[in-house]
Amino acid sequence: MSSKSIATRAPRPAGEREEQDLILVVEDNKASSDLTAYLLRAAGHRVMTCTDGADAIAIAGQEHPRVIVMDLQLERMSGLEAAAVLAADPKLKAIPRVAVTAYAMVGDRDRVLRAGFTGYIAKPIEPTTFAAQIKAFFVPESQHVADAT
Numbered sequence: 260m261s262s263k264s265i266a267t268r269a270p271r272p273a274g275e276r277e278e279q280d281l282i283l284v285v286e287d288n289k290a291s292s293d294l295t296a297y298l299l300r301a302a303g304h305r306v307m308t309c310t311d312g313a314d315a316i317a318i319a320g321q322e323h324p325r326v327i328v329m330d331l332q333l334e335r336m337s338g339l340e341a342a343a344v345l346a347a348d349p350k351l352k353a354i355p356r357v358a359v360t361a362y363a364m365v366g367d368r369d370r371v372l373r374a375g376f377t378g379y380i381a382k383p384i385e386p387t388t389f390a391a392q393i394k395a396f397f398v399p400e401s402q403h404v405a406d407a408t
């Protein structure tokens with residue numbers, strides 16, 4: 260897990276950053292956070308974790324992760340509140356925000372997307388496809404720049 264996986268990765272376009280893609284996982288349940296981080300690291304990503312929406316906003320501003328994977332019910336600021344703040348921030352709104360939550364009832368998906376999330380994955384997550392589901396939310400770095408202006 261700790262060994263570099265550069266040799267197994269596809270060549271990156273010129274000008275793209277050398278380091279592994281950073282994904283921020285925001286989840287207050289330790290077992291869920293550990294599993295999510297494990298699956299993403301196993302797929303070659305760099306992962307940071309935190310347990311609260313306010314921390315997620317602070318880390319997003321400092322680290323500019325490629326994607327934010329966020330639970331809805333968190334410790335202080337909820338995922339819905341944090342997603343709304345991120346979506347309204349000109350410097351951060353281009354970072355995709357994916358809700359991962361047990362709420363799988365009809366209507367919740369629309370509620371989550373209206374609140375400021377880019378996408379939605381229902382728990383329980385499927386370990387064999389989860390990393391690919393998250394990577395599908397990546398947007399090109401060039402688009403990041405375009406959206407940030």
Ligand code: MN
Nearest residue numbers: 287330332333
């Ligand atoms: Mn939670």
